[in-house]
Amino acid sequence: MSLMRKDIHTQEKQLHQVQQNFSLHSALILNKLDKLDAHLNAVEERSLKMRHEKPAKKLFPNSNLFKQWTVELSEDDQRKAEDLFQKYGYNAFLSDQLPLDRELPDTRDHRCIGREYPKNLPTLSVVLIYLDEALSVIQRAICSIINRTPAHLLKDIILVDDHSTNEDLKTQLHVYVSSINEKHPGLVKTVTHSEQKGLSQARISGWKAASGDVVAILDAHIEVHVKWAEPLLARIQADRTLVLSPVFDKVNYHDLQVTNYFASAHGFDWALWCTYVAFPQKWYDQNDPSQPGKSPSVMGILVVDRLFFGEIGTLDGGMEVYGGENVELGIRVWLCGGSIEIVPCSKIAHIERAHKPYATDLSNVMKRNALRVAEVWMDEYKENVNIAWGLPIQNHGIDIGDVSERKKLRERLKCKPFKWYLENVYPELNLINLLAYGVLINDLQTSLCLDKGPLEENNPILYPCHFMESQIFYYTASGEIFVHPLQSFKNDRSRCLTDPGSGRFPELSWCSDTEKPKHMYWNFKQGQAIQNRETKRCLEISTDQTGKYEKNVFLQDCRNQHWKIQNVIQDV
Structure with a gap:
């Protein structure tokens, strides 16, 4: 009799737990439905209002935004949208109206969807770099990382502000971060530069503040897809000398819709501008596009073992503003004992800007950074960089800064010559006589x-x-x-x-x-x-x-x- 009572009591507890879980799940669903309902009501009200109004004059017919984004807006809203577009290079007006936790289409290969990963993966720090980014874009990036990264793996999120001037990034973003940290104490940390230091230094600052086993260094104008972290962490758990990149889907700058991009290797030309290139032939011979593929370089988003990143010299802090730092990392990793892979089962949606507001012409900075990379890493092939930029081989007259410490790093790590890289990693880079x-x-x-x-x-x-x-x-x-x-x-x-x-x-x-x-x-x-x-x-x-x-x-x-x-x- 006592056994029956015990069994009944156990079943009652289990039933109560199921009811609690069901209630919680129902509450979450109802909350999402309420949000969706409110959003649809707002859209409907706006639509009804515009139906009864005379169609507004098109104020910016030649704008890169309104050439492709053909919604009906009032003249005031057109001005707001265009001002924000010029400021950020994407449709921040639309971003401010979209839910922070919006759903993304699952663009992964079907082989990725059912793939299982170990529970005891390394912990992860996510670094988001920004300079005068739209507030809602940063919030959506944070929201996607929290919602789509297993909580037991996500150690912290580091926000690195490279000296923004936007007031809402000093006030409203602080309020948003505080609200997250109330629910998840210490999850989001902030690093603020007192002056603009450029992309390399911002990434280094984020890496220094990170505490996870693995660090993912991302742009702030991204959203992560479901199960984005596990494939990356599993690869690094298998080999800590890997530097990885997810595959970027494109978020259109005009309507913020996601366009599926297939996996490609990341390469560069002799001017060190990045470009997509083919994987080595053996990747295609596998006939399985879900498998990681070797790559000569990374495009900018990178995931790496935090300690290994320090051992190989992080990034070149002598780079200015933007450009070339990712190519320098790619060459150095391959020459100094590591390798680079693109991981197709990990996908990130990345806004492709129409223009970069912080640098309308990157060519002069990029030229200087490319010459710096060539001087340290390219040996007798460095003249190809001068030629690509139309510069004389001797006395080009451009100050590339002090590279003595980077050359010492190369000696200390006992790195291979650049010829090895051309022969074994990137034979597609053409040598012209x-x-x-x-x-x-x-x-x-x-x-x-x-x-x-x-x-x-x-x-x-x-x-x-x-x-x-x-x-x-x-x-x-x-x-x-x-x-x-x-x-x-x-x-x-x-x-x-x-x-x-x-x-x-x-x-x-x-x-x-x-x-x-x-x-x-x-x-x-x-x-x-x-x-x-x-x-x-x-x-x-x-x-x-x-x-x-x-x-x-x-x-x-x-x-x-x-x-x-x-x-x-x-x-x-």
Whole structure:
């Protein structure tokens, strides 16, 4: 009898627990439904109001925002939306209206969805870097991390403010963080720079404040997908020398909808601009796109064992603002004992800005950072970076800062030479046998340079010298003359100077286009004629009836005109 009573009592307790869980679950569902209902009511009220109003005039028809985002807004709302768009580079007006805990489409490969991971994974610190980001975007990033990361694995979230000036990031964000820490004591920490230090230093600050076994360093304009952390933590648990990146889905800057991106490796060209590249062939041979793939570099978001990151030198704090720091990390990790992987089962939705408000032109900073990377890590191949930027190989005149400590780090870690990296990690990075590069100037008119001309046309022209990309030409040992950018990959779509064989005008044709016969090889020596090897015609300039030099350049019988190119590598 006592056993029966005990059994009944146990069943009553279990039933009570089930009822409690059901009540809690029901309350959560009702709360979400209430939020959704309130949002739908607000949208409906707005729609009814606009139905009874005369359609507002389109104030910004040429705006990158309103060209694609075609909702009906009042004139006041259009102004607000455009102002916020110019400020942030994405639709912050819309972001402020969306729920912070909005659902994301599950874009993972079907093999990822049912995959199980160990419970005893390493703990995780998440670092979010921002500079004058929209408040709702940061809040949504935090919310997604808390909701979609197992609580027993999430050690802390570090917010690093690289000297923002937005008042709401000093007041309202503080209130939001305090409300989270009331529920989850100590979960969110803040680091604030007293001056803008740039992306590398901000990431280093976040890493220093982190306490988890693994640190994920992210932009603040992201949302994490469900089960994003477990695949990353499992890989690092298996190999602590890995530096990982999730796959980024694109969040459209205009409507904030998520576009699925498939996994690719992260590479770079000789100017050290990032680009997506193919994985090694053996990744494709597996016929399983859910598997991690080796990558030459990372695009900026990275996940790494916290202690290992310190052992290999974190990031180069001498980098300025933005650009090049991720390539430097990628090269260093591979040369100094680690490796880099892209993990397709981990996905993050990342807002793709229409413009970067903190730096309208990154080229000067990027150029300086690229030269710094080349000086420390690229050995005899560093001249390729100078060439890619159209700079002389010697005495480029750009201050790259003190790199002595980074060179000592390379010695201390006993890192491999860059040649090993090109042969074993990134053979796709093309080595071109150049003889000369830079602007081409005819001696008859030294204020004008050869220029690739309008994008929609394929005829080079003469144009006042400005020494920018459209006027940078390269002359190879095989006799090709092609226009910027430098061919960093074997399948690049660079445009080569060609003689079509008839007519007076030269053309710029795709160098890789072999479908039609071309006369694309030239004889040229510094200070002499540029003559086609097959047609024997020369590239020349001519005056009009008034004696003014024409915009067009011509192919004709050689009349002893002389050209000079800006930088000579080997005697031409």
